[in-house]
Amino acid sequence: MRKSILISVLIITLITSFVFGAAEREYPERDITTVVVWGAGGGTDVINRIIMAEMSEILGVNINVINVTGGVAGSVGMNDAFNRPKDGYVLAGMSESNVTSAVMGGFNNRVDVWDWFIVGGSPDVVSVGANSPYNTLDELIDAAKANPGSIRAGASGAGSIHHLNLLAFENGTDTDFNFIPYDGSAPAQNAALTGEVSIIITSIAEQAQLIRGGQLKPLAMLEPEAFTVDGLTIPSSFTNYPELAQYLPLRQSIGFAIAKEAPQYAKDKISEAFKQAMETQAVKDFGKNNFYILAGLYGDEANTLMNNLESSFAWTLHELGSARVNPDSLNIPKP
Amino acid sequence: MVSKEKMRQADLVTAVVLLIVGIAIIAHALTMPMEGAYGGVATYWYVSPALFPLIIGGMIIILCIVLAVNAVREKAHSQLLQIIKNYRSNRNISFSEKFKSSASRVLIVIAYISGFVYLYIPRTDFFLNVLLFLVIFIGTFYPDSKRIMSIGAMLASSFALLFIMLIVTGAADFLNNIFPYSMDVFVLIQVAAITIIFHKLIQQHQPERAQKLFTVILVTSFTVPLVLVPLFRYGLRIPLPVEGGIISIFNLVYYLLR
Amino acid sequence: MNFFSQFGIFSNSMGAVLINPSAMLLLFGSVFMGIMFGATPGLTATLGVALLTTLTYGMTTNLALIALLGVYVGGVYGGSYASILLNIPGTAASAATALDGYPLACKGEAGKALGLTTTSSAIGTIIGMLFVVGLAPAISKIALQFTSFEFFLLAFFGIIISGTLTSPDLVYKGWIAGFLGLFLSVIGRDQLQFYPRFTFGLSDLDGGLDIVPVLIGAFGIPQIIQVIRDSQKPQETKKFTRILPEFKTIIKNIPTIIRSSLIGVGIGAVPGIGEDIAGWVSYGAAKNASRHPERFGTGEVEAVISSETANNACIGGAMIPLLSLGVPGSPPAAMLLGALMLHGIQPGPMLAIDHPTFIIEIAAILLLASFAMWIIGIMLAKQVVNLLRIPTSVLMPIIAVLCVIGSYSLSMRIFNLFLMVIIGVIVFILNEMGYPIAPLIIGVILGPMADQNLRRALMVSEGSFLPVFTRPVALLLFLVICLTVLSQTKIYRRVLRKFMQRISKKKT
Known part of the structure; x- marks a missing residue:
């Protein structure tokens, strides 16, 4: 009895392997x-x-x-x-x-x-917390130039798209920020809300709710075009800093x-x-x-x-x- | 639970072993970048990836020293030395029968699980592996007979050795090239052989319970993979580690029925 | 919106489900599936939610939510089955339940334990739900006070407390186990700079150790080995004729239930930590508050109630930041966020404006899911204890197979199986030497959080530890940690005794 089961299993295995070998069927x-x-x-x-x-x-x-x-x-x-x-x-x-x-x-x-x-x-956007002293990109850049390396910028970990956007942003505006890495965009945005970092760079999709709810203040898009969220137009950073075009956009x-x-x-x-x-x-x-x-x-x-x-x-x-x-x-x- | 005295002796041993682990952690951590720039982040001591491992290593060392001191205070070291001395002077020290049997059970369980995971799962059909594992495991321990246990363990290890030989010599690859499911067939033969041998053994040693024991072994060993494999493969849609001969048949049936 | 109109929406959306047979079927089906997921080691509530996300894509938002929340609630509760019956937690969330649940099962009271966890899980879920409705904005504000320093201290606290609570022998050994767990968590590329630590060039280690195989290895393998070695068998369960759990016990433990629910909600609301931590902290709090802390670990009913209430209350807690900020409070909640996005709902500050009734609907579904869970749970408990009748030498190999497929199925890596066995054998040895397992697991879970947040906090403060003392939440956590450690030393006990004597003298 057991032997016959064994043999039949073996035969089925053999047949299937042949069936699988020969096939170009409808995909x-x-x-x-x-x-x-x-x-x-x-x-x-x-x-x-x-x-x-x-x-x-x-x-x-x-x-x-x-x-x-x-x-x-x-x-x-x-x-x-x-x-x-x-x-x-x-x-x-x-x-x-x-x-x-x-x-x-x-x-x-x-x-x-x-x-x-x-x-x-x-697309990526540079934003600050609602209580931040900076209201425009120019104010932020001026402050960053006055104290190089002191303003804390949050983004997801080294080598992420947002980190590369930050680097490009630094290069294009000739500034230097203190990069604080997070393991994802959500914790970085949280840190902007608690004031642990001053600016964050993440995508507009990730920030949209916080921008619409008034918890984050978007300063500029890292894109050649402006972007509109719920009637609020976020200007392009390229307008005042045309050198950014050399490094951006990285989407x-x-x-x-x-x-x-x-x-x-x-x-x-x-x-x-x-x-x-x-x-x-x-x-x-x-x-x-x-x-x-x-x-x-x-x-x-x-x-x-x-x-x-x-x-x-x-x-x-x-x-x-x-x-x-x-x-x-x-x-x-x-x- | 072991006696408090024995526990202190064990503490001394683990404290020393873990102390070495702690030192190794620190030694390895010291090779990591401490300062300078890495990954686009300016590195100071407090940003270094070594910071946390250093803390962990340090804490382990401190706690192990506390543990060791505590053990020494309770004279664990002299007792340990005494044991070693006794062992040296009297080689044929006899462990208690109970200890021997439980130690061998532990070793067999670990060996079965390791063989299942390291040897079979990465190489042969998952269904067959589960079947084989269950037949051997249940067959070894369920009849509750020392003789069956030791023969079962020996059988399993000799088959495993044979499998290792096939892999090391390259025969496994060679056979798989000729016929893609050769190694699955090999496992199938193992299942058949072991089932037959267990059947004989059980009839010899436990004649009055033989029928029931054997039914339980076979029914469980076949039902579990027959339920689990389709459930995970088609229900949860999780591709299984190796989908060899048997799972190919499952696939064929599944797509025919659908 | 006033209270009455809110209540109107609440009862309307509940009624809509109750009169719809297919919705009811879906609710019970998904809760049942969740319980099965939770009870199987390796399958988690997160995986259950992920699986249903795809399957419910074509359904209406409301039906999809019923399925997703049902599987979430069932999954968190279901973990207690394996914890109590097998001493192998089905999910990390119910690891604390095993400490007292399994001893109860060994005493032959598995049925009682399951009945109690069922009721307390249901109560926990409902209390969590009340908080979602009532206090979402206020709680999410407090949760937002947590910066890197607080996260670090919280993680550290978790390890110390679990080491203190679970050590059967000397308390140092619990802490050592915790630090060993932390060490395991360090393996892999560090998340801040991507520097490979302790990977020894193995690319499989680059991503770090997955928690699920470590959890299964640490709890499952040693348990299998021990049971087979001793050929032990939990006592035949006493026939429990009453299907309903003992309401007397529940009423007696109302303070525990309320405390645990609050802890669960609070921990759930903090982003990044979830049900697993909630169970532990609540267990610790129950032990501290108990009049018989020495009975904990030997099968104390209060302990089982505390951890199971808290992990289910955590669901509501985790929904709070999800709904009010769009930040998930726990891993399954993260998957839920993705599922909601698929249905065109973006949780966050604007939710109350875009979908004004949404939160109330969620609350209604949570309430229904907890009822469904209770009904299924009470019916299942009677059947599930029969598992203990299976001889261990047949049951344990099956459990081993489940452990294997469970460790594999979450990320589908054979490497995780290799890892599971190694961890299992090491933990078995450590366990034999009197080291507790739980702190090791907590260490692995909390390690990345402690590591990253410590370094990030120091980056922000530029190397200064001052914020620990200037930030109120941080200071509080710091003091609690100090107290926990000090309370284990002899000096502290001596001082405390003298202090007590003085007080009693004054009274006389």
Whole structure:
């Protein structure tokens, strides 16, 4: 009895392995898995969950969103997604910060092993607490020039997009702030509310509620254009400090990617679904309500953007001395 | 709970071991950047990544010294020395039967869990691994017989050794290249072999309870993975560590049914 | 909005759920799922909320909220099952419950313990809910007084207090365990400068140690080893004929319940710390306030009530900064924030203007969820104690498999399994030597908070410790820490005794 079970199990195993070997069927025929490399509830996670929900309706299969976090710049999740079968059924939910993973020693490849799909991002803004003495960007810059290195500036940890924005801001305005790193934008903003730091640089999406509630005073956008939140227009910092244009804008790029080696028919289908999903009302409303600027980039456009971001991040980190791998050894071009 | 005297002796030992850990922590922390700039942050002593490890190392050292002093005050060191002396002069010191049996149980449990996690999970089908682990674990301890326990442990370790040999010699990779699920088949053979041997053993040593014991072992070992694997794989949608032959069959059935 | 119109909305939204059968089904289903998640080591309330976020995407906001809050409430409560029955906390939140819950189970009173935790969890959730409605703005203002110094002191306090409370032997050993836990938390890239500490070049260690595998390793593996070694068996549970818990015991413990609820709400409201800490602090407070502190750890009913009330009250607390500031008060609340954003609701200061009835609706759902939890809990408790009838040599390997899949499933790394076993064996040895496990875990949980905030605080003050004495909250925390440490020394006890003698002399 037991032997016959054993034999039948063996036979089934054999058959399945053959069945699996021979197949190019209609894509997608089973569920797709999206590995989000950042934590549940964060910006990348939320954006991926919403775009995947729309795409799954278009493609007619489930898309499972899972979070695989940890490592440097999300390296654990990136490696996990990259090491799965490159059959087009695995996507990686990522953001601009992941481009540093290679130079930080977490990921052995450059960003060009992926094909990117960029949903969008939220622009960065310089803000102060509601009780701050500074009311305009000029007042802040004057104060910073009078006492270099004394004004405390909060942003998320070294090498994050907001930290790079702070560095660019310092370079473009010829000022020097005392950078206090936090492990995320939310704690940094809290610190601005309690007065632990004087200014903060985070994205407008993250600050919107506090700005609308009057707890934060936005001074200037780190973007060429002004931005309007609930009728309040935030001027661009470029107006009074045109030199900033050399260093900025550095904007978030949140989206997902598929391994470049995945079959072309899968990538075509995903691209088509992505294009349609970006047009849905749900995604548009999400962007509008949460102050994201939707990009909807894919193909060459998206890949070029990520390549550029990679070189600017990698070389900045190298200059700061926190890169573990020399960008040259990865053949990352200088910006 | 052990006697207070014994506890003080143990304290002395752990205090010394942890003292070394504390010193190692401090030694390693001292190699970290203390001042200068790192990662875009101007580094003073109070920003240094070494600050916190230094505090931790320091506190561990202080507390261990307190612990050791306390133990010495209660004469733990002389008792310890006495034990060592006794051991030296009288090599064939006999541990109590009870201690021996509980020590071997501890070792077997640790070995089973380690083998399951380090050896099998990263390499072969998760379903089969769970099945194998449960058959061996329950089979070893449930019949409550010393003889079965030691034979079970020996069996498991010899199979594990064989598996290690296959991996080290490269045979595992070679076979997997010929047929992708070779190692899964290997685990399946283990399950079958161990089940048969346990069946024989139980009939020999516990004839009156044999039927019940064997049913419990088999039913639990099969039900648990049969429930857990689909639940996690399809219910919670968590991809399992290694999805080999059996889980491929699950997938096939799942997508056929849907 | 006056009280009556608020109450009107409250009862309306409750009524809307009660008369809608599919909503009720969803409520009970998600609470049940939450309890199962909580009771399984490794599956946490956070994972439950994350999973339901995707599944409820297509539902209306109201239905989605019912599912999400249901799973949250159930998940925090469900952890007590494994704590009491197996001495392996299902979630970090119920680690403190195991201290007295398991001894109770060993005495054959598992049913009683489960009944009590069910009722006290429900009461805790409801009290937390009341605070959400009543005091959200005021509490979030106080929570905002916490700057880096306070966070550091709070973390430090957590380690010292848990070391003091849980040490079965000498109190130093509890502290040593706490510092060992802190050391484990240091491993990985530090979050301020990304400098790799104690990683020895292993990229798997770069991200630091995940808490869940450490928790499971530290509690699960030693428990499995010990039970198999002694072939021990918790006593057959006494038949408990009454399904309802003993209301007498509950009424007797009303002060404990109220104190624990307040602690839970307060800790939940502080961003960044959550249910796990709430259980510990409340346990400590109950021990200090008790007339028989020596009975704690041997199966004291009060202890179980205190930790379980607090961790459920924490849910309400964590909602306060989430709703009023958009800052989540605990990890599951962070996931909840993401879920709300998916449904087009941005919690924060503007919530009261954008969605004026939203907070009341949340409160109504929380109340319903706690009722659902209570009903399911009382029914389940009777069934779950049957687990103890399974022979340990069959149950323990199954638990081992659950530990493995639990450690793996949160971040899906095989490395975490390797870690779990190593930690498990080390902790087993330490435990045999009379070191408590709990402070080690608290150390791992609080370590990053203590480390980052200490350094950040010194960065802000430019190396000065003066703010500890000039900031009121910081000073208070500092004094409490000093007192806790001093109370363990002989000098303090001697002084206290003399002081007491003098007082009693004066009286006579």
